[in-house]
Every structure is written in structure tokens, then in C-alpha cells.
Amino acid sequence: MLRPAVRSAIVMIAVAAAGLTMGEALVTDAGRIALLVLGLAAIGCVPWRYRYPWAFVLGSILVGNVSLIATYLPLVGVFVIATRRRTTETVLVLVLSVAAAAANIYRGIPDLQEMLLLLGGAAALLTSSAVGGLLAGNRRAMVDDLRERLARAEAEQVERDEQARAAERRRIAGEMHDRLGHRLSLLSVHAGALVLRTDLSAETVRESAQVLRDTTHRAMEDLRTIVQVLHEPPCPDAVEPEDTEDLxxxxxxxxxxxxxxxxxxxxxxxxxxxxxxxxxxxxxxxxxxxxxxxxxxxxxxxxxxxxxxxxxxxxxxxxxxxxxxxxxxxxxxxxxxxxxxxxxxxxxxxxxxxxxxxxxxxxxxxxxxxxxxxxxx
Incomplete structure (x- = not known):
């Protein structure tokens, strides 16, 4: 899709080129030169046509009827207003443009048949521009709506992902919490046995100490995992996963x-x-x-x-x-x-x-x- 600046440049060149066919560039008197400069200045306002639509369309109608090089500029103004998709505004601008064209043709063409022919052509061009503006406005609205829906869907997907991650962290934390409690209970049992039994052999004491060491190591691993994932308290409604020991x-x-x-x-x-x-x-x-x-x-x-x-x-x-x-x-x-x-x-x-x-x-x-x-x- 073309950038707005490129589209504006194309419109300006097209309007000026069409206006040159009316013979404006061939005049040399001061009054016609002034009108030529006025028409070029109006064409230079094309980049601001959407920012100030009403000022642009009224100016284009007025200048287009006095400067030959800007004769086709009202087509751009009608198009701009029509893209707003407001029926009353579009009809009003179309009527004003046709009326201005009729006045200009009546002033310059004395023959009635030729005048009606030119007026019909002008009305057809202005109506076509209005229809094109309505279609462009509808397309723009559809594109904006699709973009909004896409942005909303992406935001909802991100939210669902975050909720899934948070739920999984809660399940992991609950699982690790129960596993750590089991480790600590084993530590308590083995330590209590060592304290209460005084008749144990040295070999049994070493085996119990090894069990205590291994259990402590696993408990520390579980505790580190809990510290990593325990951002929220465990979810009481979560279904706890299987405690898989091997493959x-x-x-x-x-x-x-x-x-x-x-x-x-x-x-x-x-x-x-x-x-x-x-x-x-x-x-x-x-x-x-x-x-x-x-x-x-x-x-x-x-x-x-x-x-x-x-x-x-x-x-x-x-x-x-x-x-x-x-x-x-x-x-x-x-x-x-x-x-x-x-x-x-x-x-x-x-x-x-x-x-x-x-x-x-x-x-x-x-x-x-x-x-x-x-x-x-």
C-alpha cells in the first residue's frame, strides 16, 4: 500500500496535469498568472485534505471555478467528504459542486445544448467521485475494524497464555509443597530413630546418615523449585499431577x-x-x-x-x-x-x-x- 505522501503527490500531479489541458499554461497576462498561482496553491493543499476536509472542499470548489488548472480539484474534495460516510454531508457537497460547475459552464458557454452536455459530464464525474469515496470509506472502516479485532484477539491470547502459565506455576508449587513435606517427614523419622536407638551398629548409623543426606539433598532441590515458582499460593481447586518416578x-x-x-x-x-x-x-x-x-x-x-x-x-x-x-x-x-x-x-x-x-x-x-x-x- 502506498504511503500517504506518495498518494498525495500522485493526486496533485494528476489534478495539475488535467488542468493543463484547459490551456492555463498558455496565458501571459498578469491576471491569468495570478489565477494560475492560486490554482497551484490550492493543489498544494492536497496533503491536508483529510485533516481539514471542509476547508479543503469549499476552497477547491471556489478555486476550481476561477482557475483552470484547478478545474478538477473539486473531484478530490467530493471524494474526501464521501469517505466520511455521512450521507447528508456527501449529498450537500455534491449539490454544491454541481451547482458551482453549472454556474461556471453557464457563464462561459452560451449554447444551451453544449452547456447541458458539459453539465451532464461534470455531474457524472462528481457523482463517480462521491461513489468512489463512499467505497473507499467503507473499505477503510472494514480494515480498521479488522485491525481492532486482531489486536483484541492478540491481547486475549496473551492474557490466556499468562493465565495458563500462572495456573501451571500454582500446580507446580502445590506439587513441590507436598513433596517437600514428605521429605521433611522422612528426615524426622530417620533422625528420631538415631536419637532414640542407642544399640545401633556403626554400619546402620552410616546407612541412616546416608539416607538423611540424600533426603536432605532432594528436599533442598524441591525447596529451590518452590522458591522459583511460588509467586502465588497453591490453587486448592487444581488437580495435582502424577508423581512419576521414572520413564x-x-x-x-x-x-x-x-x-x-x-x-x-x-x-x-x-x-x-x-x-x-x-x-x-x-x-x-x-x-x-x-x-x-x-x-x-x-x-x-x-x-x-x-x-x-x-x-x-x-x-x-x-x-x-x-x-x-x-x-x-x-x-x-x-x-x-x-x-x-x-x-x-x-x-x-x-x-x-x-x-x-x-x-x-x-x-x-x-x-x-x-x-x-x-x-x-
Whole structure:
């Protein structure tokens, strides 16, 4: 779309070029030169036609009837008023323009037949300009309305995303709160046993101390997570997620999907390791797979789904869910809050990243989760 300055320049050149055909540039007397300058000055006001519409249209009617080079300037004024989409104003300006043209033609053309012919042509041009202005005004109003709706939809989407993130943070905080309470209760039990039992062997004491050390380490990890996400108190109505200890829950999830008739394949190197990932990686990986299967069942029912879990300690655990196409057209668009909450969980609990998007042969959901011994101790 052309910029306003460019459009104004084109209009000015078109009006001046059309006016030159009336013979204004051929005169040499002072009066005609003054009218030529007046007409050029009126044409120079075109860039301000929308800022001062009534001043512009009245000036264009007056100048257009005395300066030949500005003869076609009233067409621009009628167009500008018509874009305001006010019927009374448009009709009034159109009548004034036709009346001014009739007076000018009557003054310069004595022959009645020729006068009526020129008047009919002028009225047709002015009416066409008014109709074009109305159409342009309607189009501009539609574009403005669409832009407003788009801005409102984007704002609502941002608000929904923020609400989804906040809800996920509350669920994570509630989950971590309960887990921390469990850790502390274990600490209390083992510490109480050491205090009350005086007949324990040195080996038993060392084993109990090791349990206390491991439990304390996990409690500190949970406490750090709570500090990161606990912006608001836990939501009492939120449904608490499963406490997944390892990746066997992923195998169970795939088995359930197959039992329901889904075409799901699972390839995993992480499941074959002696020390597979524990919490929180296992829980996050489980949620990624569950979200991928849910979206595949919702948007591409019957399509093949491939799940890949790859990684080892000291590197990243990569969880990929690739669903194929069914060939039944584009998938329906959802609210996307599930992916927003999943991203919040991936980034908050593991420091990982989540990516998703369409591919030529389907849709891919991919999470990269840092896998360190300290995080899964």
C-alpha cells in the first residue's frame, strides 16, 4: 500500500496535469498568472485534505471555478467528504459542486445544448467521485475494524497464555509443597530413630546418615523449585499431577494409547540405561509425551505417532513426539493453553526448552531437558 505522501503527490500531479489541458499554461497576462498561482496553491493543499476536509472542499470548489488548472480539484474534495460516510454531508457537497460547475459552464458557454452536455459530464464525474469515496470509506472502516479485532484477539491470547502459565506455576508449587513435606517427614523419622536407638551398629548409623543426606539433598532441590515458582499460593481447586518416578510411566502411557486403537511407536535409549532419569525429568518427559498423544488424537485421529526418547546423564534428554497427517485438511485450532502450561513446566522444573510446529509430513513436539546427576539425585 502506498504511503500517504506518495498518494498525495500522485493526486496533485494528476489534478495539475488535467488542468493543463484547459490551456492555463498558455496565458501571459498578469491576471491569468495570478489565477494560475492560486490554482497551484490550492493543489498544494492536497496533503491536508483529510485533516481539514471542509476547508479543503469549499476552497477547491471556489478555486476550481476561477482557475483552470484547478478545474478538477473539486473531484478530490467530493471524494474526501464521501469517505466520511455521512450521507447528508456527501449529498450537500455534491449539490454544491454541481451547482458551482453549472454556474461556471453557464457563464462561459452560451449554447444551451453544449452547456447541458458539459453539465451532464461534470455531474457524472462528481457523482463517480462521491461513489468512489463512499467505497473507499467503507473499505477503510472494514480494515480498521479488522485491525481492532486482531489486536483484541492478540491481547486475549496473551492474557490466556499468562493465565495458563500462572495456573501451571500454582500446580507446580502445590506439587513441590507436598513433596517437600514428605521429605521433611522422612528426615524426622530417620533422625528420631538415631536419637532414640542407642544399640545401633556403626554400619546402620552410616546407612541412616546416608539416607538423611540424600533426603536432605532432594528436599533442598524441591525447596529451590518452590522458591522459583511460588509467586502465588497453591490453587486448592487444581488437580495435582502424577508423581512419576521414572520413564516406565511413558511405556504405560504408550500401551494405553495402543489399547485404545492408536498407531503409536516408541523408540528409547534412555529406558535401556542402568540409571534412567528420575524426578523431575521423568515427570516432565511423561507430560510431553501425554500432551503429544492428546494433540495427535484430537487433531490427527488415526495418524501414526512416533515417540523418541534419547539421551544420557551429563547430556540432554530429548523427547520427540511426531504425529503424521491424515489428509483430511488442516487441523482445528485450539486455545493452546496445554502447550503454554507444558512450556512453563519444562522451563521451570528442568531449565529445558520446548519447540512445536507443523512439518511437511505432520506435526512435531520436541522437548530438550538438561540431564545432570545433581538434578536427578
Amino acid at each position: 516406565t510411566a511413558v511405556e504405560q502411557l504408550v500401551s494405553e494409547a495402543r489399547a485404545a486403537g492408536a498407531d503409536v511407536s516408541l523408540r528409547s535409549t534412555a529406558l535401556l540405561l542402568v540409571s534412567p532419569p528420575g524426578r523431575p525429568l521423568a515427570g516432565v518427559a511423561y507430560r510431553v509425551v501425554r500432551e503429544g498423544l492428546t494433540n495427535a488424537a484430537r487433531h490427527s485421529p488415526g495418524a501414526a505417532v512416533e515417540i523418541v526418547l534419547d539421551g544420557r546423564p551429563g547430556r540432554d534428554l530429548t523427547v520427540t513426539v511426531h504425529s503424521g497427517c491424515t489428509g483430511e485438511g488442516p487441523a482445528p485450532q485450539g486455545a493452546g493453553t496445554g502447550l503454554v502450561g507444558l512450556r512453563e513446566r519444562v522451563e521451570t522444573l528442568t531449565g529445558g526448552t520446548l519447540a512445536h510446529g507443523p512439518l511437511p509430513d505432520g506435526y512435531r513436539l520436541r522437548a530438550v531437558l538438561p540431564w545432570t546427576k545433581e538434578k536427578d539425585a
